[in-house]
Amino acid sequence: MKIRKLLRVPVFVILLVLFLILSGRLLRPVWYDWNNYHTTHDFYLEPDNRIEAVFLGSSVVVNGISPMQLYEEYGLCAYNLATEQQPVSASWVWLQEVYRLHQDTLKTVVIDASMLTHEPESSAFFLKAIDRMRNSTAKQEALHEYAKDENDWISLLFPLFHYHDRWKELEPTDWKQDESINSTRGYNLVTERWIDCETAEDPALPQYGYDPDCDATELAVSSLEYFDRIVSFCHEHQLQLVLSKAPTANWSSSAHKAIQELAGKHQIQFFDFNFTPYIDQLDFRFLLDLTDGHHMNCYGAKKYTHWWGEWLSGNSECENKKGKSGYEYLETQLTAYRKQSMAAVELADCRDVTEYIRYAKSIENSAVLMAVCDEGTDALTEEQKKKMEEDGLGKLARLNYRDSYVAYIQDGEVVFEMDQRDADSAENADASLSVDFLLPRKQRVNMQSCGTGHGDAFSSITVDGVEYCLNQRGINIVVYDYLNGAVVNSTCFDTCVSPYREADYETRYAHALKNGTPADAMDEKLRELYLYNRRYDNWKQVYQWRTESSSMSFFSWLEPWISSKGYTVFISVMDEASDSLTEDNRDGMLGLGLAALSGIEYRDSYIGIINDGSVSYEELDHGYEPIEWSGVDCLVKSGGMDSGNVSSVMICGNEYSISMRGLNCVVYDKELKEVVDTVAFDTFAAPIDMEYKMRDDFI
Amino acid sequence: MIFTDYLFFPFVLLALLFYFILPLRARWIGLLVFSLVFFCTWGLDYCLVVLLITFIAWLAGIVIDSRNHTRTKRKNGEASETKSSLEAGESESRRKKQNRIILLVSAVVIILVLVYVRTQQNLIAAGFFEPVVRTVSGWNAAIRGWLGTIPYLGELVSGGKGWNTALFQWIFGFKNATDKTAVVQSVVYTWIVPVGISYYVLSLIGYLADIYWKKQCAERNYFKLLLFVLYFPKILEGPISKHRIVGPRLVEGHRFDYTRVCFGLQRVVWGFFKKLVIADHLSFLVNEVFGNYQAHVGSEFLLAAVLGTVQLYCDFSGCMDIALGVSECFGIQLEENFRQPFASCSVAEFWRRWHITLGVWFKDYVFMPLVISPRLMRISGFLRERIGKRAGKNFMTVIPLAVVWLLTGLWHGTGKNYLLWGIYWGALISLSTVFDPEIRKLTKWLKIDTDSEGFRFFRKSRTFCLFVIGRFITIPGSLAVSWYTAQSVFTDFTPLRLVDGSIFTLGIDWPRFIVTLLAAALVGFVGSKREKGVHIREWIAARPLLIRWAIYYAIIFAVLIFGAYGPGYDASSFVYMRY
Incomplete structure (x- = not known):
């Protein structure tokens, strides 16, 4: 009896442990955001000893590197193991893990420097990065180091202890293990451009040029510790380690300098894509190639990945694996990648609403959610309506003027479509059309539509409470990948005004420039892009001058500002500006229309203004008082040695003149409403085409 | 290490394993080693100090005890002495007694100073x-x-x-x-x-006093006394044990008993349930309301005080369940500290059911010595003669009670609020004792059936309310805040805040709030059953295996899933651990 009783103990304990494991699995969260779940899940589906290059880092890498593109273009077998705010400590653990599984093939490790400059916002990101990593010595060591104390460590070992408080957030999906693969190999594809965001009204500029005189940022101590481990590990296992910095709007010269020093210390190559020359090599435009100021969209990622493909092909031991035995699975993945992920890009490029819907329907595991706002069918052509009828969207094709409408298409089949008549039948005629339902993976959807004929124009599409609808006039469509819990594309077709959507920004922008459309005549977004590009080009021009040489011709400097419209150049003489002028110089000035300046004499005062390429004002004076010119928010002064010895260019209350002997020149961009450059040519001491001074603090 | 550390459970299992592996006579040594290890996890410094204190008590105990025995020997062995020699003997006896008192007082003063220092952190x-x-x-x-x-x-x-x-x-x-x-x-x-971890210090003072009063002999083995002091299940929050009761139980070896170990573990899990599922969740609400009192209204203060009462009970009694449960696994029975206190019909009864060992300690070592003190008896006699019999009797009730409650208040904390809290309870108990005849007359005059269920319910509710009022004095941390919050209950009650969903923003969301209330209801139900004499563990043990195990797993997983522990929760220590 006693033994029977004692035998119950192990049975009880075994059952207890079993329940512990099961409940731990149930309560463990699945993070689909930033591709987190699939990055880890899919990594372990990779056959051993295949991966040759691995990318580690934070979300900028998650959104920036597409290993499938590397394979498609260069046949490289790479994997993107970056995760959201991945601390360097987590990169270290992942490096060990990828080496454990691919030690025969791994050759190159590319790590992004973002997380070296600061600690992650929360230490939870470490856990999030390695949570689904399989158990290994490296993981256990990392968890032990991460844990604050023994209690914390034990709680990390048992998911139930760590995630037990999720009981109140459990969804039906938590009861089923997600075994799907998304074929992106760690890459998170987004199509939204920064210019579409509200924050793009005043976009941060890339600091085109690196300032070598800045102070280096202090790097995060704990990150450095782990980075040292990574360096040693790579050295020990003869892996090529490369540091990179993906383009973002929040990087600085100071951070660059610190990383550059670190890379120098360890003799590692460092590529910073925020500064010249790499930013030029990418031809990266923040407004178009970033999605939110920090992360690349698919357009930026394409450029970034392409650069890395070129570099890896030529500078690493990574080989082209196309057609090689054992890598056939990459072809399968590539097909799926093209089909599933690139669908987002294709969707974004669709101009015709019917084409868009057809394409969206063809995407696997997709839910197409449609809601009309204001008015959605007035501009539809008969052909489009016919296509809609054929596609099972008869109610949309026959939708009344300013009517409300919602529809749901799942895996290519129209599940339902409702217009206001359906609402009427539900005794809900005066309210907006609203419908709630569950997607196949139990995501809760709410769609609302209100045409102007039934109240204030409005539309809404929420999935699990998150709003994805653009809520603009016309047909608002959200294509949702219910398997991965991610939005593939969200858009709106203003089918009240036009049957087709406007072309993408680049096309429209190029068209506008080709047609010579003045900036003022461009629409808001295009003008924003125009100004952004203009500012970018200004920066690039000035930076190149500053870094490439310490001497240049006055005429070379003036050339870009007078050859384009929108610039005003202020010239103010101080002290003496004529002594070293040659006859050629004077002839050149005359040729530019600076007639008075070409005749400047010893210690004369002079003010010259060139507006939109033509000289609009000149004044030369031999008197004993300084001369002045004033405009709106602008005051220019000049005084030769005998006339006050002064030079001033005040714009909006700020002094921009260098106030140096000779010609002081300031160029003002009227469209950007900012001073672009300020220089001085000491034409007393040297010929005008020999030397110039720039204001150090200006850029 | 404390009870809510993950390592505590493996530690207990390891201790149990070693305990039952060791020979019966040496088992107490195993306990001592594990208790030392447990205590050392708080820091080696602490352990050294406790060793020193125990040494002082041990030495003082032996010396006092030896003086006791010397006196007895002389009394028995020298019966035929002359009158002069008897007088000399009495003088010697008085001197010895004085010496014993000096010894006792010296040892107690050293320990009391340390207790005082411990509770004077704010000072x-x-x-x-x-x-x-x-x-x-x-x-x-x-x-x-x-x-x-x-x-x-x-x-x-x-x-x-x-x-x-x-x-x-x-x-x-x-x-x-x-x-x-x-x-x-x-x-x-x-x-x-x-x-000044005063649970064991109070036990040591009691130990010395018992030796002085010859209720027990001194422990000759220092390590056995050390085990009594450091015994890990009771070191955190007591109970405040008496050496003469628990000491022998600790050192005698106990054989493995399957049922006893099972019962012990059940009680441990139940303790965790009270602590982690109820007390720690409610502490978020209570801390939020009283910690950020400017942002809250009277109704919320009242709710927080009521829930704070439940929190305190579940926290302290939960810890006691863990302590007693662990000890039960070893076969060592410790004194109960709680006996369904909220079923008390009067405040005096309440304090006989709440923190019982503290009450007993004060009764044995403060109240009774005062009651039988010749000086007080003389004053009482004087009052009895001059004013009346009742005055003398009341004097003998009120003065010792006042001293006891003043000390109880000071033991809990040194702020004015704790002083007031002690006065509050002292006054309530004194008044209920002094005016007991009038209250009886009144109930009789009002023709109230004092044995009826309704009246008993009224009295239980009244006791609960009085306890809640007491919590109003101590939870806020200062008298000014106590006054503010109590005042708000009458001036800014705003009952709507209790029903508009605001309470779910007070550090505990609605799912956890509901679970906590359900858990509290379960604790209340079990308490009511125990009050009626039903022993839940025995009742469960009588069920078929499947049902029994289902209950065990349900409680274990209720703790693991609904408990307030792990990331996002501060490892909240037990409320009474600071005393």
């Missing part, structure tokens, strides 16, 4: 020890000045590394301390303060 923060620190620093400076006049030593002193500094550094391990004041302050903060 330390407020500069209570500044004079001490200044004085010691002054001495230090004087000694250095004097030593400075002596060749060689003067060089040492003036070199900034005086011998006394070096000594301090060596003793207390301060490597970088050069400022004597800082050293002395550190000594006060790091050595003296943690010493």
Whole structure:
């Protein structure tokens, strides 16, 4: 009896442990955001000893590197193991893990420097990065180091202890293990451009040029510790380690300098894509190639990945694996990648609403959610309506003027479509059309539509409470990948005004420039892009001058500002500006229309203004008082040695003149409403085409 | 290590394994080793101090006990002495008694000072020890000045590394301390303060007093006394055990008993259920409301005070369940500390059911000595003669009670609020005792059936309300806040805040709130069953295996899933651990 009783103990304990494991699995969260779940899940589906290059880092890498593109273009077998705010400590653990599984093939490790400059916002990101990593010595060591104390460590070992408080957030999906693969190999594809965001009204500029005189940022101590481990590990296992910095709007010269020093210390190559020359090599435009100021969209990622493909092909031991035995699975993945992920890009490029819907329907595991706002069918052509009828969207094709409408298409089949008549039948005629339902993976959807004929124009599409609808006039469509819990594309077709959507920004922008459309005549977004590009080009021009040489011709400097419209150049003489002028110089000035300046004499005062390429004002004076010119928010002064010895260019209350002997020149961009450059040519001491001074603090 | 550490459970299992592997006679040594290990997890310094205190008590106990026995021997062996020699004997006896008192008082004073220091942490923060620190620093400076006049030593002193500094550094391990004041302050903060873990200190005082009153003999084996002091299940929050009861149980070996171990583990899990599922969740709400009192209204204060009462009960009684459950696994029965206190019909009864061992301690070692004190009896007799029989009787009730409750208040904390809290309870109990005849007459005159269920319910509710009012005095932390919150209940009640969903923003969301309330209801149900004499564990044990195990798993997973522990929760220590 006693033994029977004692035998119950192990049975009880075994059952207890079993329940512990099961409940731990149930309560463990699945993070689909930033591709987190699939990055880890899919990594372990990779056959051993295949991966040759691995990318580690934070979300900028998650959104920036597409290993499938590397394979498609260069046949490289790479994997993107970056995760959201991945601390360097987590990169270290992942490096060990990828080496454990691919030690025969791994050759190159590319790590992004973002997380070296600061600690992650929360230490939870470490856990999030390695949570689904399989158990290994490296993981256990990392968890032990991460844990604050023994209690914390034990709680990390048992998911139930760590995630037990999720009981109140459990969804039906938590009861089923997600075994799907998304074929992106760690890459998170987004199509939204920064210019579409509200924050793009005043976009941060890339600091085109690196300032070598800045102070280096202090790097995060704990990150450095782990980075040292990574360096040693790579050295020990003869892996090529490369540091990179993906383009973002929040990087600085100071951070660059610190990383550059670190890379120098360890003799590692460092590529910073925020500064010249790499930013030029990418031809990266923040407004178009970033999605939110920090992360690349698919357009930026394409450029970034392409650069890395070129570099890896030529500078690493990574080989082209196309057609090689054992890598056939990459072809399968590539097909799926093209089909599933690139669908987002294709969707974004669709101009015709019917084409868009057809394409969206063809995407696997997709839910197409449609809601009309204001008015959605007035501009539809008969052909489009016919296509809609054929596609099972008869109610949309026959939708009344300013009517409300919602529809749901799942895996290519129209599940339902409702217009206001359906609402009427539900005794809900005066309210907006609203419908709630569950997607196949139990995501809760709410769609609302209100045409102007039934109240204030409005539309809404929420999935699990998150709003994805653009809520603009016309047909608002959200294509949702219910398997991965991610939005593939969200858009709106203003089918009240036009049957087709406007072309993408680049096309429209190029068209506008080709047609010579003045900036003022461009629409808001295009003008924003125009100004952004203009500012970018200004920066690039000035930076190149500053870094490439310490001497240049006055005429070379003036050339870009007078050859384009929108610039005003202020010239103010101080002290003496004529002594070293040659006859050629004077002839050149005359040729530019600076007639008075070409005749400047010893210690004369002079003010010259060139507006939109033509000289609009000149004044030369031999008197004993300084001369002045004033405009709106602008005051220019000049005084030769005998006339006050002064030079001033005040714009909006700020002094921009260098106030140096000779010609002081300031160029003002009227469209950007900012001073672009300020220089001085000491034409007393040297010929005008020999030397110039720039204001150090200006850029 | 505390009970809610993950390591505690494996620690207990390991201790049990070793305990039952060891020979019966040596089992207490295993317990002592594990208790020392448990205590050392708080810091080696603490352990050294406790060893010292135990040594003082052990030595004092032996000396007092030896004086007791000397006197007895002489009394029995020298019966045929002459009158003069008897007088001399009596004089010797008085001297011995005085010596015993001096010994007892000296030992108790040392320990009491430490208790006082322990509960005076806020006084330390407020500069209570500044004079001490200044004085010691002054001495230090004087000694250095004097030593400075002596060749060689003067060089040492003036070199900034005086011998006394070096000594301090060596003793207390301060490597970088050069400022004597800082050293002395550190000594006060790091050595003296943690010493006053008063549960075992009270037990030791009781032990010495019992020896003095010859209720027990002194423990001759220092390590056995050390085990009584350090026994890990009771070191955190008690119970405040009596050596003469628990001491022998600790050192006698206990055989493995499957049912007893099962019952013990069940009680441990139940303790965790009370602590983690109820108390720790409610603490978020209580802390939010009283910690951020400016943002809350009267109705929320009232709710928080009521829930704070439940929290305190579940926290403390949960800890006791864990302690008693663990101890039960070893076969060592500790004293119960709670007996369904909220089923009490009067405040006096309440304190006989709440923190029982503390009440018993004060009764045995403060109240009773005062009641039988000749001086008080003389005063009582005087009052009895001059004013009346009742006055004398009331005097003998009120004065000892006042002292007991004043000390109880001070034991809980030294702020004015704790003093008021002690006065509050002392006054309530005194008044209920003094006016008991009038209350009886009144109920009789009102023709109230005092045995009816309705009246009993009224009395239980009244006791609960009085306890809640008491919580109003202590939870907010200061009298000003107590006054503000109590006032708000009458001036800014705003009952709508209780139903508009605001309460789910007070640190505990609605799913957890519901679970906590359900869990509290379960605890209440189990308590009511126990009050009716139903033993739940035995009832469960009588069920079929499947049902039994289902209940066990349900409770275990209720703790693991609904408990407030792990990330996002501060490892909240037990409320009564600070005493």
